[in-house]
Amino acid sequence: MSDTPKPYALLAEFETPADVMQAARAVRIAGFRRWDVHTPFPIHGMDGAMGIKNSKVGYFSFVGGVIGLTIGMSMIWFMNKYDYPIIVGGKPLFSPLFAFPVSYELTILLASFGTLLGMCFLNRLPKLYNPIFKSQRFARASDDRFFVVIEASDPKFSATETRKLLENLGSKSIELVED
């Protein structure tokens, strides 16, 4: 552990969604890559302003659903037709029709797990340590303030120039967070 802490990011506070949206647009045009906007609620249109592509969570849900359906159908086939065949009520030992309700529920179950776990995976959550929480002001990111965070590891980052850019965008309070 070195004695001189490394800078982690510049944190700029904004007061309204419109201001932070405008700032996000400008930061994207300026060509930054390792940056983010933190808001207490999702702001409609911010993905476009930041240039974020459509989320990939859907693939995880789909894979989960397919696994659920496959498990359901093959489990019922294995249990009722293969491993323990016993005739009940003159019904066939296996039919996708009577196997459907259970397979359907398992499709939904695993698709939901796929969705939630996929979201956590794409967001790299749970995250045990995040230097951004060192900022006292940042607590308001879950209340009523909007933040633009530009990381020091961004190739375009410069402690003075980036600060100037954020000041020009109308941020009232800019803070350097250390790692």
Add this chain to the structure above:
Amino acid sequence: MAATTRSHHETPTLTVAPAPKELEREPLVLNNRSLSWITATIAGIVEGKTPKWWWAFFIPSALVMSMCFGMIAYLISAGIGVWGLNQPVGWAWDITNFVFWIGIGHAGTLISAVLFLLRQKWRTSINRAAEAMTLFAVACAGIFPLIHVGRIWFAWWLFPIPNANNIWPQFRSPLLWDVFAVSTYGTVSLLFWYTGLVPDLATMRDRAKTKIRKFAYGFFALGWTGSNRHWSNYEKAYLLLAGISTPLVLSVHSIVSFDFAVSVVPGWHTTIFPPYFVAGAIFSGFGMVLTLMIPLRTVCKLHDLITIRHIDLMCKVTMATGSIVGYAYAMEFFIAWYGGNPYELYAFKNRAFGPYWWAYWSMVSCNVICPQLFWFKAIRQNVVIVFIISIFVNIGMWFERFVIIVTSLHRDYLPSSWGYFSPTPVDILTFVGSFGLFLTLFLLFMRFLPMIAISEVKGVTPQADPHHPLGGAKEGHH
């Protein structure tokens, strides 16, 4: 210039149509509250000192809950004979209570998933509590099928777990479909509820003053920072979960109805059951949401968040689903006559005019007649009357399940197998006790978790809209 030369005789070549008068929507959050007011109000309920009224409700609820567990312990140790059921009524209050509770759960999922897909923004102030209600109702519902099996220590045979007898569950039975439907429903509701909670847990963490609170909320908040890159995935996940939950909620009560409809018992063997059960479930659930929300908004002073408009809209859903249920009652009778099956017709005549006539007509008056009062705006907006009607809805829907189950069973084909079911005190106290469990869980929820979705409510205010002046938009700047 144009303004000065305008006259009645002269029509300008290019008329600019007057902008249509914008229809004012009633705001979802009254009195133009700020974002921080929303946070402070909702989080404040959890952070403040435990109010006296909370203890006044919690202690009796917890006692009633213990009574429920005591009754269950007695049932398990003494055997199923402590209940009133016997031949020919082999299912009675146990399955009635199961269907009653699982039905209540459906409103939570409907509010959180279906209304989300339909972009009904008013759902944001009630969805969290309604989803919590779903979870606790499913917990209550899960108890009854579990304990009604008799030898409860073999209840795990319901699940496809390898056992010493080398046999597997029988998937042709709707009773087994039910096991999967209800357990999936409980799990998915929990996932959906938790997903919605994550941003609010982060808010609670950021406001926490004590170490324990910071750790507990922080642990479950997963390190949420409100990052927009995260919100992007989060919103997609939320939308997908809503899309997944919608067919789920419709399937669960359909499968519950298969427990009856797939049998060959007159009075049960009808194709109308799945849609009729789903409508009834939503109806009963909205009844319970109203029963919980009306006192809640008063004691927690949430009038600006759960407005009269919210209650009005919930009354309309209650009335619509109540009418569907009324239609189903009528259609059952029509088909019993039109189908030409004498046993079916007898079952329905017996239902309305037989020894259980009192249950049938209680059901009809509570479920069909009572909600029709919601046609009147004055009634929909009078919280006291709405509360009373919601209680009747709850009672009526319990009777519906009792009527369907017991009146269909109590007279078998031969008069020698006729009987009359009466509950024992154990039956009654177990059912009453399940309300204790439900209320205890709900009171704990409202004490420790934000009971209104903070981030979602903020998202529907004008302050959150970057194109609205309150959201900081400059005139003519988009």
